[in-house]
Amino acid sequence: MTNLVAALAVVLRKELVDGLRDRRSLISVLAPLALLPLLFYVAMDQASESVERARQIKIPVVGMEHARELIGWLDQQAGIEIEQGPDQPREAVRNGDVDFVLVIPEDFAERFAGSETAEVEIIVEGMDRGLDRSVSRVRDLIRGYGRAVADQRLIVRGISPEVARPVRVETLELATQQQRTARLIGFMPLLLVMGIFVGGLQVAIDSTAGERERGSLEPLLVIPAPRLSIIGGKWLAATAFSLASALLTAAMVGIGLEFSPLQRLGLRIELDGGVMALAVAVILPLAFSVTALQMVVATMARSYKEAQSYVSFLMLLPMLPLILTMDSEIEDAIWRLMVPVLGQQQLIQDAMGGEGVALVDFAVTALSTAAFAGICLWLTSHLFRRERIVFGR
């Protein structure tokens, strides 16, 4: 047993030193991480800008004189400013001189007075560029005006407005502020999982496929040190890099959040250190199984290059469910807790939603993740016995 641990420590130490000296790989991991807060800031800034734009709206109007009453009403609404629209509204919108134009046709007054349906047009091109919020706000306002007028007309004719409104929709927002925040930063688990995958990848490949390709595996295996120690040492070294990378990612996300204009989004970020720490703690055990998986895949590959492409591809597998469920809240399910990555995602969501993490949930996830790592390690040590694997035939 002491033999086993001593040999493992020797391998671990060597792989750590070797990995730290691999400057090029380190930079390839660290450089994108350093950019993370900046990306964060830009994304948040854009989001808050589009929110603000929706709140302060200038409406260029053509044909104001045909609907004085409507325009006057709009002008009184909060955050709305009326201005004279361009003479050639379509061209102006197409050229990007204005984002949209409200056009009131000449027959508006006549039809309105005659209790017919009077039309107005909103001219807009391409609802992207964060415009949809502004346009839908204007549309809602005009509809609201129309409804108010309709109610008056019905009342004048002695009919209850409710007759004309058989169904009414009320939307009740139940999500708490924190849950909304959690959803907004739902990509946090994704980033941490990426940090875990990227961090351990280099050592996992270099110490398996790389070791064979440069011809150092045979001399290593000739030594009567236990295979388990050799594989275990490599695995723990890869895991150490993976953990460091995940912690750095968390720190960078923290820095990004600290300086991002989240308040302008109307979100008070209640992500205190405790919640962040909990989220990170919940996801860290994942590193142990990810590196084990990377090792077994890299060991099976026929060459270093092949190992690199397989292991990179591996990253996509857990990303897929994470990306698909990024915006929506997933329902708690025991099977999900037992699947590495998915389990951690659920726990993080619980942690960030301010609900706390149940110890049982954490235990189930950690255990299943550990079991997964164990299977991968066993497979790797099994592969290291195969002549085809050792000599790369």
Add this chain to the structure above:
Amino acid sequence: MIEVRGLRKCFGDVVAVDDVSFEARNGEVTALLGENGAGKTTTLRSIYGLIQPDAGEVRVDGVDGIAQPQSARRGLGVLSEARGLYPRLTAREHMRYFAHLQGLGRAETETRCEDLVELLGMGDFADRRAAGLSHGENTKVALARALLHDPANILLDEPTTGLDVMSTRAVRELIVQLRERGKCVVFSSHVMQEVAAVSDRIVVVSAGRVIASGTPAELRRSTGLDDLEDVFVALTGHSGARE
């Protein structure tokens, strides 16, 4: 002392080693002589247990190398066919890594490293990273790595392949020194002159079979030829061994 009896190994339909038997004694240098692909590497790999033979027996100082490969390896120092180094570690770090893995203590490791640096003339590059080493320097590090634990039995797979004259000479001197210290040395080669220069016993392997074995004198007598190269050509039936 290494004993190999009736060794057989197939890769698919190809019989790489077929009924190979020989004995390598302590204080002697035993050469496995044969062309490329004759089965030398497969034989050596079976001795150090990275290949599981289909039949036969391997004993290293009496330990069953097939049933207990780990125990057998304890008595072996191996320069394998693959002799790659870690480009980011220095020569000395390689030695330390392997010494520690062999279970040597700190003080012992340092003494052994110093001894080997001197023995192999590695002083100039002992603290340089492997990425910048020449082929000869690389081989010396690989040799040092195999000898750290002062094994009683030493297996060298084509130790001089690709080396320049000076490095080849250094390796030969090392083999002779190891013999003088009573070690059992087995090395494989396809170079006749080298085998003639250092070996006490020659095992001639061709197409996976041992076709002759004995001291150089015995081989000359049995074939009636004076020159060992002629002996080899006569035995294998072609001139593949000329270099």
